[in-house]
Amino acid sequence: MIDLVEPYARPISQFFSRASASEVAYFRNRGSSLASVDQNAKQMMAIVASAKPEFDLPEIKAYLDSQDAAGTEQARDMILEIHKILYDDVLSTLKSHYGEVRDAWWITGVPKQVRIDCDVRYNNEGDTSRDRWQSLNLIDYSQIVVYEGNWDLFKDRYNFYGKGAKAKLARWIGKISRLRNITTHVEKGPLSRDEVDYVREVYALVKRHIEGDEPVDGKTQLLFDESEEQRAAA
Structure with missing residues (x-):
């Protein structure tokens, strides 16, 4: 299981290892509502997708398409x-x-x-x-x-x-x-x-x-x- 998950977790861990305090706060300050958790999840999935183009799930495409x-x-x-x-x-x-x-x-x-x-x-x-x-x-x-x-x-x-x-x-x-x-x-x-x-x-x-x-x-x-x-x- 670790071997399967690690390639997708790596881009996220790399992002947060370099993230500034304001970047981390942006995720934290969204709150704990279902909508906020969903937004954070989709943004982290987008981070994975930017590092691994094959990670092209439909919900990620819909999220990215919704951004202007x-x-x-x-x-x-x-x-x-x-x-x-x-x-x-x-x-x-x-x-x-x-x-x-x-x-x-x-x-x-x-x-x-x-x-x-x-x-x-x-x-x-x-x-x-x-x-x-x-x-x-x-x-x-x-x-x-x-x-x-x-x-x-x-x-x-x-x-x-x-x-x-x-x-x-x-x-x-x-x-x-x-x-x-x-x-x-x-x-x-x-x-x-x-x-x-x-x-x-x-x-x-x-x-x-x-x-x-x-x-x-x-x-x-x-x-x-x-x-x-x-x-x-x-």
Whole structure:
């Protein structure tokens, strides 16, 4: 049995022996759900297939066919623009509402832990030509826009899900942040076609409602986490 399994296990062991901490974390952070385990299994099978072309199982081909390499490149550019739009909009909105004297907007409008984490990154970077809030991560905006009374300032432009708890209505920012981590790390593989479509939908909504300042309905769900095929199947 060992002799039979060893040739297929070797590419995987070689991959993980050279893997960075972030690559290992990518597998671990997917979670323990059946879907997550299935994704990890298929990605490891793809690693085997890249080393052994004869390992061409139908499910591996289907998995690889579902990945969108060209779309991932486009998604990377769209996510970068989304990040820039959120940075400009969130800062200008908070400054206008809370004021800029003694950085009141930063102290009052940004959660304490976000400020602390941002300060750590700012201090580690040691770039005195930048302001500390330029060290904000994309995921941070999902906490800022729903912090205390901030949602009233942002909901008319950021509520793409319609009804629900405000933290849930801003979850699209967290998902875009997760997809950004994939598009900026080649070793994590391309996005799936459904993920690329999701980025395109968010990009269109951000351009229209946040950059374009067109209010959202607030009662209509404009964004779905599942693809049309998944919703139809459900």
